[in-house]
Amino acid sequence: MHAIVFGQSGFGKTNIIKVIMKELSRPKLAENSVPCMFFDFHGELTGKDEKHFVDDIGAKILDPSAGLPINPLYIPRDPDTGKRYSFLFISSQVSQTIGSVFELTPIQITILETAIESVYLQNGFVKEDPKTWDKPAPEFNKVWDALQAMASEETNNSIQFAVTRLKPLFINNIFRGKNEGIDMVFAGPTIVRLNALPNIYLRTALVNFFLVQLYETMLSKGPTKSIRLAVIVDECKRVSNVPVFKELFREARKFGLSLVNASQRLNDFPEDVISNSGTIIGFKMMATDANRFSKELGSKNRSKLTFLLQQLEVGEAVIRNSQNMPFTVFKTKKAS
Secondary structure (H helix, E strand, C coil), X not given: CCEEEECXXXXXXXXXXXXXXXXXXXXXXXXXXXXXXXXXXXXCCCCHHHHHHHHHXXXXXXXXHHCECCCCCCCCECCCCCCECCHHHHHHHHHHHHHHHCCCXXXXXXXXXXXXXXXXXXXXXXXXXXXXXXXXCCCCCHHHHHHHHHHHHCCCHHHHHHHHXXXXXXXXXXXXXXXXXXXXXXXXCEEXXXXXXXXXXXXXXHHHHHHHHHHHHHHHHCXXXXXXXXXXXXXXXXXXXXXXXXXXXXXXXXXXXXXXXXXXXXXXXXXXXXXXXXXXXXXXCCHHHHHHHHXXXXXXXXXXXXXXXXXXXXXXXXXXXXXXXXXXXXXXXXXX
């Protein structure tokens, strides 16, 4: 089941994320635990003050500034045929994801896609020969070499702009994997320390790469009625308008992927994300969000509820889901 959490800073969002992670992890009941992954934009759970919590749930901290054993060019298998996807499909998927995050134009996205395709071709992948698609995936940093080569051969402004815009993605050498996917996140709680990266573009790009790869992994595993993985995204406004994010909210649940997304504003969430969320939790909020949330809750006295939502105390929240209709006001417990 998907959920969204929102409210003003300092009123309990981080604490309830910790409560959710601890409940999912359940270290004393390992057979009932659910692996969870938290994308930490501000380092709220990776500082010294949170060491006890991290140790308590047995979380692994991934520091992208030190490199991740993941390769975005890794080619997964089609769940229906068991065969590898075409490298042309991966080239398009990766270039579209990067393009949406780094705000590239359609022409610049095409340039990036061409660079990725050339890297596959240089490593022995052949369009007309699917058997070659089983070869080890090229290293991601080879795409940077291809882009630089294109820039040196042509004076096209679009190429020059693309190289300039994408430089931070490659010079920080985040993706250092060779032929690895992301199965490691299914081993237990994982916290990705996004604040270790120098800018918001890189942080957002990394989240989107993870989401794409997770989605493909879930598809390959097939439908399930149980939760295989819970993904928690802080500062959801950074990724909520990326196509794969919306697709995940619509489709991922039947494949065992549960999404919990937090942001300061209800208006940070697109309408289809709200409509596909089985649980909505709101802490103290601004007037515009209170007005919208009161409408979502279907209250007969909207003006009174709108006022109440703006007066919630620290740790106090309103929840709506199938067990709390139309809503319940509750006090969150403090995560130890």
